[in-house]
Each structure stands twice: as C-alpha cells, then as structure tokens.
Amino acid sequence: MPDALQAHVARCAQCQRALRLESAYQRVLRAVREAPTPACELPWARVQARLAARVVARRTPVWQRYALAGGLAAAFLVASLAWLTRTPVPTLPSDASTEASLAASVPSPAPPRALPEIAAPEGGAPPSPAPKHVASTQPAPRLNRPAQARKPALPATPAAQSPSFAQPTTPAQPTAQSTTPAQSDVKLGFRTSRLNPERGERIALSAYGISPNPSEMVEAFAFEALSGAEPFTIACLPLSQYELHNSNPQVEYLPIRYGTPSSLSSEGNTDDAIICSF
Amino acid sequence: MMDRALAMDNLYAGAVDRTLTDEQLATRARAGDTAAMEELYLRYRQPIFRVVYRSTRNLDEAEDIVQDVFLKAFERLHTFREQSRFSTWLMRIALNLCTDRARMRQRRQELLEREANHKLAWSHPDAPDPVETAQQNAFNEAFYTALNQLPDHHRQMIILRDLEEMEYEEIAQILGTSVGAVKLRVMRARRAFKAKLEPLLRAIGELE
Numbered sequence: 001m002p003d004a005l006q007a008h009v010a011r012c013a014q015c016q017r018a019l020r021l022e023s024a025y026q027r028v029l030r031a032v033r034e035a036p037t038p039a040c041e042l043p044w045a046r047v048q049a050r051l052a053a054r055v056v057a058r059r060t061p062v063w064q065r066y067a068l069a070g071g072l073a074a075a076f077l078v079a080s081l082a083w084l085t086r087t088p089v090p091t092l093p094s095d096a097s098t099e100a101s102l103a104a105s106v107p108s109p110a111p112p113r114a115l116p117e118i119a120a121p122e123g124g125a126p127p128s129p130a131p132k133h134v135a136s137t138q139p140a141p142r143l144n145r146p147a148q149a150r151k152p153a154l155p156a157t158p159a160a161q162s163p164s165f166a167q168p169t170t171p172a173q174p175t176a177q178s179t180t181p182a183q184s185d186v187k188l189g190f191r192t193s194r195l196n197p198e199r200g201e202r203i204a205l206s207a208y209g210i211s212p213n214p215s216e217m218v219e220a221f222a223f224e225a226l227s228g229a230e231p232f233t234i235a236c237l238p239l240s241q242y243e244l245h246n247s248n249p250q251v252e253y254l255p256i257r258y259g260t261p262s263s264l265s266s267e268g269n270t271d272d273a274i275i276c277s278f
Numbered sequence: 279m280m281d282r283a284l285a286m287d288n289l290y291a292g293a294v295d296r297t298l299t300d301e302q303l304a305t306r307a308r309a310g311d312t313a314a315m316e317e318l319y320l321r322y323r324q325p326i327f328r329v330v331y332r333s334t335r336n337l338d339e340a341e342d343i344v345q346d347v348f349l350k351a352f353e354r355l356h357t358f359r360e361q362s363r364f365s366t367w368l369m370r371i372a373l374n375l376c377t378d379r380a381r382m383r384q385r386r387q388e389l390l391e392r393e394a395n396h397k398l399a400w401s402h403p404d405a406p407d408p409v410e411t412a413q414q415n416a417f418n419e420a421f422y423t424a425l426n427q428l429p430d431h432h433r434q435m436i437i438l439r440d441l442e443e444m445e446y447e448e449i450a451q452i453l454g455t456s457v458g459a460v461k462l463r464v465m466r467a468r469r470a471f472k473a474k475l476e477p478l479l480r481a482i483g484e485l486e
Contacts, residue, residue, distance in 0.1 A: 020485060020486070021475075021485065022472075024475075024479050024484050024485050025468075025471075025472055025475065027417070027484070028417045028420065028475070028479070028484075029440055029441070031417040031418065031421075032417060032421045032422075033441060033443075037327075037328045037331055037332070038331065038337055039327075040324055040326075040327035040340070040341060040344055042341045042344055042345055044316050044319050044320065046345065047319060047345055047348050047349065048312065048315075048316070050349055051315075051349055051352055051353070054349065054353065
C-alpha cells in the first residue's frame with residue numbers, strides 16, 4: 001500500500017473499516033475456495049439413458065402419422081364430393097335492350113377498364129322498352145372505395161354478380177341472386193350489368209324477378225309491383241377507376257342508399273358495391 | 279460409490295480421441311457420436327457441478343441440475359454456433375437452470391414459511407443438519423449464508439468472479455454482455471455481499 005494511502009487510512013475511520021472488511025472478505029474467500037467441493041457422482045450412463053428416453057418420447061408414433069394422413073384424405077374426399085354434388089345455379093333472365101339503351105343514353109367519362117363482359121343469359125326476357133330514368137332531386141350517391149379493394153375482373157357466373165334482393169320470397173327454389181325466402185312465388189332482386197365496354201365502364205342496375213317455375217320466368221319478370229309492366233332500370237352509373245360518381249348531369253338517380261354493411265364489406269365482386277336498398 | 283462411477287466413466291471414455299478440442303467434439307456430438315458426447319460430459323461435469331453446487335449448496339439438487347444441463351446441451355447442440363467456447367455456452371445453460379431452480383426454491387421456501395406460520399411442524403428439506411453445521415468451517419457457513427441472501431444476479435457474479443476466478447471477458451461471454459457491464463455488476467454484487475457478510479463475520483469474531 002502506498003505511503004500516502006496508508007497515511008490516509010490511519011486518519012480515516014471509514015476507510016479503516018472498509019479495509020478491515022476487505023481483508024476479512026479476502027480471508028473468507030480464500031477459505032471457501034480451498035474448501036473441497038464434493039465430486040459429482042452422476043454417471044454418464046444415467047445421462048445417456050435420460051437422453052435416449054427423451055428422444056423416444058419425442059418421436060411420433062407411426063399410427064399417429066397414418067391417422068393424420070387418413071384424416072386429411074377423408075376431409076379432401078368429403079370436400080370434393082360436396083363440390084361435385086352442389087346444386088346447379090339457375091339462369092336468370094336478362095334485359096339486353098335495357099342495357100343497350102342505357103349504354104346509349106349515358107356518355108362514358110371514365111377510362112376503360114379491362115373487365116370482362118357479363119354474358120346475358122340466353123333465352124331470357126323478351127325485348128323490352130327503353131329503360132326509364134328516374135328523376136330525383138337528391139344528389140348523386142358516391143361510393144368511395146379504395147382502389148385495391150376492387151378486383152380487376154368480374155366473375156363469369158351470374159351467381160356472383162348481384163347477391164341482393166328486394167323482397168323476401170319462398171324458399172322453394174334456390175337461386176343465385178335472390179337469396180331470401182319469400183311469401184310469394186316470385187323472387188325479386190337486383191342485377192348489375194356492365195354496358196358497352198368500348199365506350200367505357202358502365203354499371204346498370206336492373207331489377208328482375210324469378211318464378212320458381214322456369215316456364216313462368218318471363219311473365220314473372222314484369223315488375224308490376226314496382227313500376228308497371230316495363231322492366232325497371234334503377235340507374236346507370238358510370239364507373240371510374242376508383243369510385244362511382246355522377247359525371248353526367250343529365251342523368252339523375254333514384255335515391256339509393258349505399259353502403260349497407262353487407263355490401264361494403266363484401267369485396268368479392270366489383271358489382272357488389274352498387275347493390276343497394278331503397 | 280463415487281469411485282465406482284468414476285471408474286466406469288473412465289472405462290467407457292476411451293472410444294474417442296481425447297486430444298480433440300471441445301468444438302471438434304461438439305461437431306461430432308451434433309452428428310450423433312455418443313462417444314464425443316461422453317467425452318464432453320467427462321470434461322465439464324465437475325466444473326459445472328462445482329458452480330452449481332456453490333449456487334445451490336445441495337448435492338442432490340446440484341446433480342439434478344448438472345444432468346439437466348447436459349441433457350439440454352446435447353439436445354440443442356444444433357444451436358451452438360461456435361461463436362463462443364463450448365465451456366462458455368455450457369456455463370450459460372447451467373446458470374440459467376440455476377436461476378430457474380432458485381426461483382422454484384424461493385417459491386417453495388415461501389410456502390414452507392407460510393406453513394411454519396400456521397404452526398405446522400414441517401421439517402425444512404434444505405435446512406442444514408445441525409451436526410454437520412457444527413463441523414463446517416465457520417467461514418464457509420458465514421460465506422454461504424450471506425451468499426444465499428443475495429439476489430440471483432449478484433450471487434452469480436460472486437461465484438463466477440470471486441470463487442471460480444473467471445476473467446471478466448469470459449463472464450461477459452457467458453452472460454452475453456459487455457466487459458464494462460460485468461465489472462459494474464461485480465462491483466455492485468461485492469458491495470451487497472459485504473453488507474450481508476459483515477454482521478456474520480462480526481458474529482463469529484472475525485471482524486471487530
């Protein structure tokens with residue numbers, strides 16, 4: 001210990017105490033280090049046996065692997081059978097003349113999109129008069145949806161085009177577009193169609209009716225309950241890339257309430273966005 | 279019993295070249311070479327046991343922990359990336375298991391104290407035998423009594439640095455921290471330890 005430090009310790013009681021404690025600590029440490037530690041008597045054979053036992057315990061039994069494979073195969077088989085035996089989707093009538101007249105009446109302000117044409121069901125409705133544009137004093141409804149929420153292509157089957165409905169109908173015959181049971185024989189619903197892709201995107205909403213009896217489908221298509229004998233076109237909505245908007249001031253729309261939870265949450269079809277309720 | 283176990287171990291431990299380094303043995307053990315595992319076990323059984331025993335002060339528990347250390351090490355050899363020494367990696371596993379056991383022991387101790395408060399005459403399984411205690415060195419008794427009063431992270435520092443006399447760098451590798459942090463922890467651990475040890479040393483007359 002340097003002389004200066006010794007001189008300080010001689011005067012400082014706190015340092016004297018710390019020095020005494022340190023000396024005692026070193027003595028204790030030395031004694032503890034020198035004390036013999038008992039030897040580990042654990043033999044390697046015991047460790048090896050435990051190791052082997054753990055490996056065996058972790059291994060999956062063979063029957064479990066076969067059971068898992070069998071279960072997966074059975075699930076796949078059931079799913080395949082369910083898919084193959086599903087109910088065929090009935091064809092819905094189409095109002096081609098209505099769609100054509102709608103295309104002619106509304107200019108196309110939106111850029112063309114690469115959406116496939118929705119094929120109108122063949123042999124459906126007879127030619128019908130031009131659609132009736134319904135005037136309304138309310139501002140055009142706007143539907144703002146994010147661009148990434150839209151799918152670039154429409155499904156080809158009518159079942160995926162317009163899953164909305166207007167009135168409840170009987171549950172006797174399943175249809176793809178009218179989805180609720182009704183009290184009458186006629187099912188009512190809305191259908192959306194894309195018109196005149198050369199001029200841009202249009203979406204036409206048309207109402208339709210389906211009878212459970214296919215032979216009565218044409219007669220049932222008239223919407224007496226809503227608008228008399230002629231097919232009732234609700235609106236023709238130009239479709240821009242991101243939203244539906246009213247770019248043609250000469251076209252007015254029915255007051256349509258957009259954004260029902262089911263329609264907005266459904267991202268499966270572009271046309272779903274304009275499925276609406278009055 | 280101990281001599282017999284050691285003799286059996288020495289008998290079996292001839293199947294592998296003993297000049298191989300720990301890392302070479304670990305590579306072989308990773309490939310399933312049980313002779314390499316055995317050699318590693320024989321090399322590090324006692325050092326690991328010494329540290330564990332100093333932490334637990336219970337022979338049976340220390341052996342259990344040693345067994346768990348090697349089981350865990352051999353099962354997880356694929357995670358040993360040879361960025362540190364095998365002994366360091368093994369010591370880290372041992373310290374972690376000691377910490378886990380200490381927590382379990384603390385919970386058990388609390389339960390026992392609660393039972394004692396309810397006047398139930400349960401014997402403490404970890405309590406030292408009075409006869410054995412009388413025979414032990416007074417220093418040892420004071421030292422381990424004070425050591426057991428320390429929190430686990432302080433106790434590890436005292437064992438690794440002051441009892442095992444490991445270098446700061448090695449401790450830093452074991453704990454996965456910096457040398458500066460280890461020095462700081464050792465300093466704090468010693469301060470706490472001396473505070474616990476001082477009254478015990480006064481009681482045995484070692485300190486005035």
